[in-house]
Amino acid sequence: MTLFAEQNDSLIIIFTRYPVPGKAKTRLIPKIGAINAANLQKMMTEFVVSQVKKTKIPFKIKYFGGTKADMENWLGSSIEYSEQVDNDLGEKMKNAFEEGFKSGFSKIVIIGSDCPDLRADLILKAFQSLEKNNCVIGPAKDGGYYLIGLNKPNPKLFENIDWGSEKVLNQTISKIKDYKLLKELNDVDEFEDIPKKISVIIPTLNEEDNIEKVIQQTNEGFNVETIVVDGGSSDNTVKKALDLGVIVVKSKPGRALQMNKGVKISTGEILLFLHSDSVLPDNWDVCIRETIVKKQVLLGFFKFKISEDFTGKKIIEFGTNIRANLFKKPYGDQGFFIRKNDFFKLGSFPDVPIMEDLFFVKKAKSCGKIACTDEYLQTSGRRWKKYGALKTTYLNQCVLLSAFLGYDLNRIKDAYLSGKNPLFPIR
Incomplete structure (x- = not known):
């Protein structure tokens, strides 16, 4: 993910708005209120900045509303800020590109702050595309675009465009022959566009060696809360979880009991049940949302992979994936995810001391579709290595x-x- 880390000819420009209630994400105000709309704008901008920082590519922020001091107090004084002064979006982008090229940059990408599905790897792919193409565009599902990149000035791309309409993308690409389209993503403009909140529920018992890594991964998702339900650990599991800022609740031991307790305090529309020794794939939250929506599943899970190497590992992985994918019999270490409403319809996890995942899957199979993602979740091979x-x-x-x-x-x-x-x- 650091392919362009050593290059100083690349620049990312983020377009965003200072989150003032009543002036940010105004189309969402009738549904979620002015304060929540502003908070969403704030959250999305902070998330986009975190993804841009991962690329290691220099960036600057073009802001609207507020002052430079407001922006520095919000996102930090180490970032270069400049105010958007033009009224027309096309003029703003055209001028931003011209300023960047005059400053000596040869590959420039402009992104908005309304697309939390845009991640660091896709931004890097945009720059990679500019090695062979003059223009790269990230198409949005509403007919616009969430990203545009150039390796030389092209002011005509921003003239006579019906900004804010479903014609933007087509009108733009009609003006250029040499371009590359990235993956289509969703801009957050309407209430239905807001990514559903995911509650990650992790049952633990003496997992101090694993808990930090898995929480760091869950914290990287957008609109995610992590709930650690501890079954009475005698080590530093609870302290490490609290230090990472997640919700921690104590419970009697028992995986089913712990997970059910976590659901009761969760606030997300989607639940992910995760073992503490799991390693999530990149962009795992996007993967979950896409799987539930596109495949219309009741219960989803990840492909199976073991973290450590040992004799027989490949055979175990192959057999497990055949059993899970072909026969729809996944185990809990493959990361179950489900809508909260559907979880309660299935009656939660059965209160049994072991194999609660198998009983839950059996009931889910009789009620709806079970599907696997295209991504792998790694689980610890400590039991296979031990025995x-x-x-x-x-x-x-x-x-x-x-x-x-x-x-x-x-x-x-x-x-x-x-x-x-x-x-x-x-x-």
Whole structure:
């Protein structure tokens, strides 16, 4: 993600507005109110700035509303700011490009602050496209664009455009032959465009070695809250989670009990149940929202991958993905996600000591569609490394068989945790 980190001929210009209630995201005010609309503008701008910083490419901010002092107090004094002085959006962008090229930059990309699905990797891809094309455009679903980049001045691109209409993209590309289109994304203009909030629920018990990494990843998502439900850890799990600013609630131990408790205090429309030793894919939040909407799923999950290397790893990954994708029988370590309303319709996780994920999936299959994303979630291979790939696989199958035969679930759990076969007396 740092392909252009050493280049000093590239520049990113962010167009944004100072978030004054009543003047920011005005089309959203009738639905969410002036203060919430301004807060959304603030949140989206801060998120875009965080993504731009990841690219390591120099950037500046062109702002409207407020003062330079307001912007510095908000986003920091180390950023270069300049006020948008023209009324016409086309004039603003044309002048921004001209200023950038006169300053010595040879590749310039302008982005807005209304597209939280725009991430650092796509911004870098835009600059990569400018190596071979004179123009790169990120098309928005409303007929406009969320990004435009040039490697030489082209003022005609911003003349005689019906700004704010669904004609913007087509009118723009009709003026140029050498261009590259990026992935189509969604600008936030209407209430329906706001990305649904995701509540990430992580049950923990003595996970101080893993909890920081997974929370750092969840914190990188847009419009996300992370809830750690701790089952009585005796290590620094709770402290580390609190230090990272997430919600922490204590619970009696038991994965199902902990996850259900997390749901009760969640405020998101979408739930993601995540193990503390998981490694999420890049842009995981976008992936979840797209999967739920595009595939119209009741329950979604990620492809399976193991973090560590050991003998038999590839076979386990292949078998797990076949079972999950073909037979729609994923396990909880693949990161279940579901709309909160649908979660309650399914009756939450069953209050059982083990295999709550299997019981939940079985019920979900009878009620709706289950689908896998195109991205991988990595899980720890510590259990396979501890007991060996062959033995662990054998014991896992014995656990499933013992449950099928009606063995006591507490006995199965004890055997699972101690690496023993639940089909035989545990000693």
